[in-house]
Amino acid sequence: MKQIFDAIVVGAGPAGCACSFTMAKAGLKTLLVERGKFPGAKNMWGGVFYGPTLNQLFPSFWQEAPVERYIKRHRLSLLTKDASLSAEFTAKKFGKVPYNGFSLFRAKFDRWFAAKAEQAGAILASGLQADDLLWDGNRVAGIKAGGDELPSSAVIACDGVNSFLSEKAGLRDKLSPRDMKQGVKEVIHLPRNLIELRFNLSGEEGIAWEFIGSFTRGIPGGAFIYTNKESLSIGVVVQLSTLAENKIEANDLLEEFKQHSEVATYLAGGKLLEYSAHLIPVAGSAMMPALYTDGFLVAGDAAAFTLTTGLTLEGANFAIASGLAAAETVIRSKQIGDFSQKSLSYYPELLKKSFVLKDLKTFKKAPHFLENPRIYSLYPEIACDLAEKIFTNDGKPRRKIWKLLRKSMERKISFWQVFRDLKKIKKAL
């Protein structure tokens, strides 16, 4: 049974599945290795998936892929201890084909996606962990897994945020907590009709609701609630280094968030189904490893291709797009019979042309900007305080909003500082 593969893809997340599907379809002898009992077994995320890239690969994928709800509404709330200020956006367009985003569960979605790769001819080896790389001089020549040596012309590391393989390949150092956010999430069961009633949804409509505010105790980050068919995904995503420095546990913040009066009413009567935690690479291009070496490429979270703008967190579509670019590169290498570093330099060129590196470049300054603690406590406080002043009727003569704002900011922050932060927003976002 021993054989030499054209390509071994490590990790059956969105990056690895897209990559192995494309190579297998082009006739390459492709092995997809996944350490979980099945693809998606241990994978978690928030879960809003933005569809356009996958739609190119599988037109109208939502008809067959296990999606939960399409995202019709986006809501953002600023929370203080006892107040909240929200804005909501909804568009007819979001409720129509090809939709904009979907809530979904990784355990089902990754399995579906990996099965697609298998149908295209890739060999899926679940329950198998890549333990090391196989070397031929300076060239990566395969992997070691399950006590065996598995040789291949190319290895594509799609092994997620902690990418042990790109470390082994010498493409990057161990990650620092400053480069990462910690995500913790609970799935809470609620009957379908209650979800629709509480969130003002009908049929398969869903909402993506993001929060920033006091519950993170000034730690950069936020929280989310996404609706699934019969459950809510609710979680907190916070800067790992600041958590550690302040000796705070992310799940304590999640508990605090869940108990906020504005949030608790939406969860009432719900039953906890599962709890999970995961890291997210967020330092953007600053932490991106070198993307390839002889016989070796990195894609998805392993290459730190995620985008955080503070309002959204996207990674899956970047993972898929980079997986596709890696696949195209290896297909080309196979055609010309050259898997050297020089030949694989085609990969970053493809990425530069796609949204992957373009978006990361556009938002290059965002990760640093988003470390500003004022965004997470002071500004939500001022905004809520101002709103309170505007809406409170205490029988006294009204004052101009501008004056109220000045009052809300008094002794908290200077206009000059706000101006400087605003200027940074312009640069970063």
Added chain:
Amino acid sequence: MDIIVCVKQIPDPEIPPSKFKLDIESKKVVPPEGIPPVMNPYDEQAVELALRLKDKYGGKITVLTLGSEATSSIAKHALAMGADEGIVITNKAFEDSDSFSKAYILSQAIKKVGDYDLVLCGRQAADWDEGLVGSIIAENLGLPLVTLAEAVDVANGKLKVKRVILDGYQVFTVPIPAVVTVSNEVGRPRLPSGWGIISASQKQIPVWSVDDIEADSSKTGASAARRKLVKLFIPERERKCEIIERETTAEASIELVDTLIKAGAI
């Protein structure tokens, strides 16, 4: 030595109990969607014992499992560990079959496989813990049976079986072929190797229907079951917390005893 191992699919024991639903109407436990079943851990140990015999004496290991095409992942797991062939036997009525009809179907399949020296089963299935199928197969095939084996060896053309008992062992010899159920004392089943997983993933698993094994349909399915499940339930438990505060500890304890008596707890 040619060995047949019967393995069962069960819901993944790692699924937290809160994710299961109990359907009172149909008297069924509904596992959460999207999480594939796994091989019963005791059966995995039966596969391990078979592999140890194969390592020592050579031969062929065939794995039988009841289910649907989707169950082929269970058979493939055994192949990845080192078994030679896996067969899935399907029948819509399995779900409602009792242990007699499952054992009957497996016995028919074993007859169809033909040549074998030993049939192994796990001591019980970790979902309902009944532990009946192995014994009924032995009865059906008219073969000698040893339950709860920790080790099997060959001596003088017979099988030597070490059986676990409280505080000790029994050692039996039985003529070949025989049926043996395997105890958890066998220890950890081996992890599949890299090439093992890869070659298993590429293998086709034949699917046999009830017709393929010439089973008599009056002996399978819900209608053949003489035992009827009339109720499946989890007793209601109520949790309440009440804090008793009194001036003195003595007063509080008297109040506590009163409260417990009223609640019928003592």
